[in-house]
Amino acid sequence: MAFQNLSGARIAFDLDGTLVDTAPDLVRALNAAIMPAGLSEVPLDAVRPMVGRGARALILRAYEREGLAQPDEETTDAKLDVFLKVYADGIADLSRPFEGVEASLDQLAEGGAELSICTNKPGWLARPLMEELNLADRFVRITGADDVPEKKPSALHLETAIGGKADSRTVMVGDSDPDVGTARAAGAPVVLFSEGYSEKPASTLGADRLFSHWHQAPELIAGLVT
Helix, strand or coil: CCCCCCCCCEEEECCECCCEECHHHHHHHHHHHHHHHCCCCCCHHHHHHHHHHCHHHHHHHHHHHCCCCCCCHHHHHHHHHHHHHHHHHCCCCCCEECCCHHHHHHHHHHCCCEEEEECCCCHHHHHHHHHHCCCHHHCCEEECHHHCCCCCCCHHHHHHHHCCCCCCCEEEEECCHHHHHHHHHHCCCEEEECCCCCCCCHHHCCCCEEECCHHHHHHHHHHHCC
16 A cells, blocks of 8 residues: 655655664674774674674673773774674675565555655765665655764754754654654654664664554555645
8 A cells, every 4th residue: 555645745764673684784894893902702682782883882892791991992993894894795695674665665655755864873884785775766865974964863864864953744764763853853743663772772762653564664654644
């Protein structure tokens, strides 16, 4: 079923933990960066709530998990370089869209909505990931943290992703607090995926709507477009 009231609607999506389960590739890269220094392997379930803060934060939190002092900036930078190379070289080896994502995006587009990505992942990683997963063509813009002077939760990030100021036909779709903050700063409603990568339960973040499976998303999103 397509939603016919979406002409002129602009829907912006977070990427990691919202559209795509990227944690398996991120933990692969993280462990490649830290284990040569003697740290223990970080399990996948420990990484998912940490993803939204970026690769550097993942590295620092790996030290924190083991009760170790934070590495100095030079050491962190070196590990970050390893992380980024390993991740980029196999960016979609294990990452997959969440079940129902493609069908939901198609429903929204068939209803007339313009779709974009607003992610704190660097654009130079987000775009090839979407290409590898055959999702890129569904979006008019893929806007990463390095594509804007201020990343989420700045309203500027969302406005760049949708190509202008948010209005009553703009909706932000994400999984965590930065997505809520971005939407509120821009004056747009926000829908959260409760099975994503949030450090806090999505139900506590003040979203306008929540969904636990992507087949629920199109109707909830369409209901917020006025």
